[in-house]
Amino acid sequence: MTTNMVGIEIKDLHLSFGETEVLTGVNLTIEPGEFFSFLGPSGSGKSTLLRAVAGFGPTPKGQILIGGRDIVDLPPWKRNVGMVFQSYALWPHMSVRDNVAFGLKERKMPVSEIGPRVEAALDLVGLLSMAGRMPNQLSGGQQQRIALARTIVVEPQVLLLDEPLSNLDASLRVQMRRELLALQRKLGLTTIFVTHDQEEANTTSDRMAVLDGGVIQQVGSPQVLYDTPANLFVANFLGTANIIDGVVEKDGAAARFVTKTGDAIAVGDTTVNSGSIVLRPQNISIVAKDSANSISGTVMHREFLGSQIRYLVDAAGTEIVIDQSHVSGETWQDIGAEVSLNINSSAAVVLAS
Amino acid sequence: MTHSPRGSAPGLSIADRLPKYLFPRIGGTAAIALLIAILLVGLLIVPVLQVIYVAFLDPNTGALTLNNFKDFFGSSLFRESFGNSFYVSAVSVVMATIIAMPLAYITTRFNFGGSVIIQSLGFIPLIMPPFVGAVAMQLIFGRNGSVNLILRDKFGISIPFMEGLNGVILVQSIHYFPFILINLSTSLRNIDRSMEEAAQNLGSTGMRMFRRIVFPLAMPGYIAGAVLVFIKVFDDLGTPLLLNVNNMLAPQAFLRISSIGISDPMGYVISFILVAFSIFSLWVSFLFMRGKDYSTVQKGGGGLSKRDLSTREKWIAYGTVSLILLMVLSPHIGLLLLSFGTIWSYAPLPDDYTLQNFVVMWENSGTYISNTVLYAGLAATADVILGTAIAYIVLRTKLFGRQALDYMATASLAVPGVVLGIGYLRLFHGVQVPFSGEPMASWWVIIALALMVRRLPYALRACMAALQQVSISLEEAAESLGASKQSTIRRIVVPLMSGGILAGFVTSFATAAVELSATIMLVSSDSDAPLAYGIYLFMQTPSGRGAGAALGIVAVILVGVGTYASQRIIERDKKMRMSGDAH
Numbered sequence: 055m056t057t058n059m060v061g062i063e064i065k066d067l068h069l070s071f072g073e074t075e076v077l078t079g080v081n082l083t084i085e086p087g088e089f090f091s092f093l094g095p096s097g098s099g100k101s102t103l104l105r106a107v108a109g110f111g112p113t114p115k116g117q118i119l120i121g122g123r124d125i126v127d128l129p130p131w132k133r134n135v136g137m138v139f140q141s142y143a144l145w146p147h148m149s150v151r152d153n154v155a156f157g158l159k160e161r162k163m164p165v166s167e168i169g170p171r172v173e174a175a176l177d178l179v180g181l182l183s184m185a186g187r188m189p190n191q192l193s194g195g196q197q198q199r200i201a202l203a204r205t206i207v208v209e210p211q212v213l214l215l216d217e218p219l220s221n222l223d224a225s226l227r228v229q230m231r232r233e234l235l236a237l238q239r240k241l242g243l244t245t246i247f248v249t250h251d252q253e254e255a256n257t258t259s260d261r262m263a264v265l266d267g268g269v270i271q272q273v274g275s276p277q278v279l280y281d282t283p284a285n286l287f288v289a290n291f292l293g294t295a296n297i298i299d300g301v302v303e304k305d306g307a308a309a310r311f312v313t314k315t316g317d318a319i320a321v322g323d324t325t326v327n328s329g330s331i332v333l334r335p336q337n338i339s340i341v342a343k344d345s346a347n348s349i350s351g352t353v354m355h356r357e358f359l360g361s362q363i364r365y366l367v368d369a370a371g372t373e374i375v376i377d378q379s380h381v382s383g384e385t386w387q388d389i390g391a392e393v394s395l396n397i398n399s400s401a402a403v404v405l406a407s
Numbered sequence: 408m409t410h411s412p413r414g415s416a417p418g419l420s421i422a423d424r425l426p427k428y429l430f431p432r433i434g435g436t437a438a439i440a441l442l443i444a445i446l447l448v449g450l451l452i453v454p455v456l457q458v459i460y461v462a463f464l465d466p467n468t469g470a471l472t473l474n475n476f477k478d479f480f481g482s483s484l485f486r487e488s489f490g491n492s493f494y495v496s497a498v499s500v501v502m503a504t505i506i507a508m509p510l511a512y513i514t515t516r517f518n519f520g521g522s523v524i525i526q527s528l529g530f531i532p533l534i535m536p537p538f539v540g541a542v543a544m545q546l547i548f549g550r551n552g553s554v555n556l557i558l559r560d561k562f563g564i565s566i567p568f569m570e571g572l573n574g575v576i577l578v579q580s581i582h583y584f585p586f587i588l589i590n591l592s593t594s595l596r597n598i599d600r601s602m603e604e605a606a607q608n609l610g611s612t613g614m615r616m617f618r619r620i621v622f623p624l625a626m627p628g629y630i631a632g633a634v635l636v637f638i639k640v641f642d643d644l645g646t647p648l649l650l651n652v653n654n655m656l657a658p659q660a661f662l663r664i665s666s667i668g669i670s671d672p673m674g675y676v677i678s679f680i681l682v683a684f685s686i687f688s689l690w691v692s693f694l695f696m697r698g699k700d701y702s703t704v705q706k707g708g709g710g711l712s713k714r715d716l717s718t719r720e721k722w723i724a725y726g727t728v729s730l731i732l733l734m735v736l737s738p739h740i741g742l743l744l745l746s747f748g749t750i751w752s753y754a755p756l757p758d759d760y761t762l763q764n765f766v767v768m769w770e771n772s773g774t775y776i777s778n779t780v781l782y783a784g785l786a787a788t789a790d791v792i793l794g795t796a797i798a799y800i801v802l803r804t805k806l807f808g809r810q811a812l813d814y815m816a817t818a819s820l821a822v823p824g825v826v827l828g829i830g831y832l833r834l835f836h837g838v839q840v841p842f843s844g845e846p847m848a849s850w851w852v853i854i855a856l857a858l859m860v861r862r863l864p865y866a867l868r869a870c871m872a873a874l875q876q877v878s879i880s881l882e883e884a885a886e887s888l889g890a891s892k893q894s895t896i897r898r899i900v901v902p903l904m905s906g907g908i909l910a911g912f913v914t915s916f917a918t919a920a921v922e923l924s925a926t927i928m929l930v931s932s933d934s935d936a937p938l939a940y941g942i943y944l945f946m947q948t949p950s951g952r953g954a955g956a957a958l959g960i961v962a963v964i965l966v967g968v969g970t971y972a973s974q975r976i977i978e979r980d981k982k983m984r985m986s987g988d989a990h
């Protein structure tokens with residue numbers, strides 16, 4: 055069941071509902087066989103962009119190329135794009151078998167071929183025994199798998215998934231996302247996965263695009279996006295970030311980021327003159343008082359998270375979150391303790407304001 | 408980011424380069440929408456507008472004039488008819504309110520054992536067309552009916568329940584009070600108990616609180632029901648006709664047209680007044696309802712707080728409910744007695760009981776029943792086809808002016824049957840049926856068309872509701888798997904709507920089967936007459952009453968079974984969908 059892998063290119067795409075523009079100048083290249091995610095908060099335009107690829111919603115301006123062919127003017131049924139819906143959209147009046155066979159019948163495939171293909175697809179998602187059931191006799195996870203089988207049985211060129219896991223409970227969600235990824239690898243199907251959950255995106259994606267307000271903020275692998283966010287939105291949206299405003303002072307090759315309260319942090323080469331520094335909580339450590347290259351502050355709050363202890367430290371009016379990995383038996387800082395913070399400056403990112 | 412604007416691509420034909428408006432592209436959907444629009448304009452808008460137009464024409468010269476209205480209001484009979492219609496409608500609303508209010512109040516405010524009975528009781532009158540029970544009511548409440556015979560015997564008094572207009576009011580208010588009961592109970596149930604508790608908290612209790620807080624909040628529901636009752640009574644032809652009350656508007660229109668002919672302008676003037684009142688009343692209720700969506704149920708709420716009744720209150724409550732129940736069921740009881748009785752005259756009950764009436768009915772009503780099945784069947788089939796198409800066009804396409812189809816189809820609710828009947832007589836007057844050459848106005852197909860137009864709003868609402876239940880993603884899933892629009896409609900949309908479509912069919916069929924007011928205008932020979940007209944004919948002679956009542960029983964069973972079936976279909980459908988949605 056391997057397909058010829060195709061890439062997707064989106065060029066200068068604009069889309070409006072009536073007067074309101076919902077997608078603004080989207081440019082994106084998705085490689086053949088890639089597992090690609092659209093990640094962003096609710097209302098950021100992820101679904102709208104995905105549906106534009108599938109051919110639903112208002113006709114956008116710009117181009118969407120699948121395997122090099124512009125499909126913007128094609129109706130959904132001529133695009134050969136497989137979509138799995140958030141609600142699964144299984145037809146309640148058809149059995150599982152009829153649901154899965156639907157697309158093949160539409161393609162006028164001979165009946166003798168439909169049977170084996172349907173069974174192969176059901177087997178692939180491990181639900182061959184459910185073929186005779188009606189959708190309302192299946193659990194949520196099973197419905198999800200049938201929806202997937204129904205889509206891949208027609209061997210679409212690309213697979214589109216709109217928050218496919220959001221209707222499942224937490225433990226099933228983790229299991230399904232692994233199965234989904236395994237299936238995608240097996241089929242080599244170029245896949246776009248829409249989610250608002252960064253963990254889902256991080257664990258599955260080769261690369262992802264972070265959207266906000268209908269604009270792509272950054273594209274890259276999960277690690278690149280987390281370690282080197284291109285802007286404050288991405289920095290804040292992925293994980294926890296301490297963001298401190300200040301200016302960069304250069305002294306020959308060396309550069310220092312000086313906060314408003316006068317604390318200085320050594321940073322690598324940067325073109326930014328003034329802006330913000332992004333510090334991940336795990337890249338800050340609490341050290342003995344008065345060591346060099348450090349910021350001093352007072353412990354305000356402490357949370358034990360199991361593998362980590364999270365401190366909230368007030369450094370001259372700026373609140374800084376620090377995560378320390380927990381080692382059995384160690385002693386914790388007390389609330390009110392005066393501490394010094396040591397910053398791993400190679401992991402700091404300076405962003406222009 | 409190289410964006411080559413589409414349209415400048417090479418290889419376009421000359422036609423593609425010409426401005427688009429030279430070649431308006433009418434797609435399949437647009438063509439169907441246009442066809443439906445033409446049908447609705449031709450069979451609803453044009454006939455009604457023509458009736459209104461003729462009301463302003465001089466019958467001799469054909470010039471525009473207000474003389475017809477001058478003549479109308481110059482005649483004491485018409486002035487009286489107008490006053491009577493208004494009086495009967497208004498008093499019927501008051502009576503229906505008096506019946507409905509205690510029932511709504513008791514069921515929503517108290518823990519009362521009979522609540523379920525009362526709520527189902529609300530539907531019982533509706534399954535019997537009012538004119539069917541009218542004659543039976545006369546035998547129970549008339550001057551020499553059961554009740555007055557007993558009163559005279561025991562107390563030496565008699566009460567003119569059924570004298571003249573009183574009879575119409577009694578029959579109509581007993582028939583139509585459920586509209587008020589249903590609407591009022593729904594609004595009362597939608598009032599959150601915190602509203603009431605807040606009032607009590609501020610020191611307002613008992614009747615005073617009911618008047619100041621509960622009733623104002625329930626007002627929109629009440630007005631909606633009351634306006635409906637007013638219009639229905641104002642427009643009704645069958646009940647006054649069967650009770651032989653002719654000095655009202657609808658009977659006058661019928662009598663003028665059927666005795667003097669379709670050129671007599673008075674029928675048109677009356678039609679104009681009926682339509683104007685319908686529209687005006689709907690507009691008033693719209694004004695009242697606008698911006699007053701008082702549904703206040705909040706999380707954790709759930710209707711007015713119910714309290715237990717004291718023993719004394721319980722007796723009062725049961726007494727009131729029983730009395731009302733007896734009154735509401737009296738047409739049904741009367742009809743049963745009449746249909747199974749031998750002779751019933753100057754006696755509280757029939758002399759003896761027999762099945763003879765049913766035999767007579769059966770021997771004489773074959774044509775009525777087969778005509779009914781034919782007309783109502785055709786009308787309901789056409790209604791669900793139109794309803795499905797209109798629902799799809801309105802809810803699923805972006806077609807220009809699609810809402811107009813909905814408005815037009817629904818507008819037929821505001822057109823009294825008499826008016827549509829007169830409109831068809833006028834429109835098809837002098838036109839001949841192709842091939843057979845018989846006059847169009849007396850062709851049976853016209854009756855089926857009138858029924859179709861009259862019942863379209865019912866079928867349309869059912870189809871709209873059914874399509875709204877179909878999630879759009881079910882259609883999109885089909886499209887993304889390669890199904891075209893037509894294929895998606897055929898394989899996904901219509902099968903998923905089938906429950907609603909069937910319910911719409913049953914409702915349209917059952918109510919079309921007992922429709923009298925448009926039918927009575929259009930039936931030209933007994934052999935073309937449907938069931939409702941048959942009942943009317945039977946009831947004209949005292950000897951035919953028994954058989955008429957038996958036919959009435961058939962009508963009640965027909966509508967009752969239909970209503971029950973459509974409820975069941977809708978419930979079953981809902982169940983399938985609910986379990987299908989569970990994630």
Ligand SMILES: Nc1ncnc2c1ncn2[C@@H]1O[C@H](COP(=O)(O)OP(=O)(O)O)[C@@H](O)[C@H]1O
Pocket residue numbers: 071076094095096097098099100101102103
């Ligand atoms: N049918 C629609 N009509 C008008 N606006 C819409 C419609 N669908 C989505 N939008 C708007 O487009 C924006 C993006 O929506 P969507 O793509 O659904 O966001 P996401 O999937 O990222 O949560 C939102 O602001 C939403 O209000």
Ligand SMILES: [Mg+2]
Pocket residue numbers: 100101102217
């Ligand atoms: Mg979404």
